[in-house]
Amino acid sequence: MNNANSMHEDQESMLKELMMLDFKLLDLQLYLDTHPDDMNSISAYNNLLVKAEALRKAYQEKYGPLTVNYPVSDTWKWINNPWPWNKMEV
């Protein structure tokens, strides 16, 4: 169980991949805020969004919820360690 602040290597690399996709999306979001008609950025945004959503779904199915609005199965996994600020023991 996730009693320690440990995160398996596979979990960590999957999460880092999602962090990267979400970051690219945010960066495009800010750009689009001041360039709302930029069609290239809009299509890049849509492509990245599909990838990020798929990866988020796969991650959450494997490792539990990243956002609280996620179906609850047997236990309230939301509280599970590690939280983002925890020092990870590898």
Next chain:
Amino acid sequence: MWYYDKKLQYPIKITNSNPKLAKYIITQYGGPDGEIGASLRYLSQRFAMPTPEAKAILNDIGTEELAHMEMVGTIVRQLIQDVPPRKLEELGLGSYYTEHGCGVYPENASGVPFSASAFQSKGDPIADLYEDLAAEQKAKATYDYLLQLCDDPDVIDPLRFLREREVVHFNRFSEALQIVKDRMGTKKLY
């Protein structure tokens, strides 16, 4: 409103503690040019923004700054956690330990608590956006200084990321400022 996403914006994994460095970096948590101040500044100023672009950019950068506040808090915590009190005292953190233990408190590098008097919300979009440009430049300068004081790659990496974001924010605010000026010129606001 907001939803919490249970991850950092950028990975942080600090192996070696370094309380002295934590004491400097904490200013980007609760200091005058830190992330809490940045977030509160933009999220407060957005209410008086006149154009859709300016409303959106203040809302969204203000939100990103919350993720940066979380990153800086994480760096500080990981740099001081598990350090024995005597060691903290030796390194100049005796007062900090007395007040906050190994917790994270919003203050600047000299121990002055966070104050909203470090920023304005003037209700004048041009004045506010000029302040935002300066704020981003000051935050970037602080990260530059911190990077000069830091030789741990585990800390340099996320600090560089945060520094880069200030540059991007500066650019987005410049664009928003230009849009607001143009539209005020033609009186086609809102």
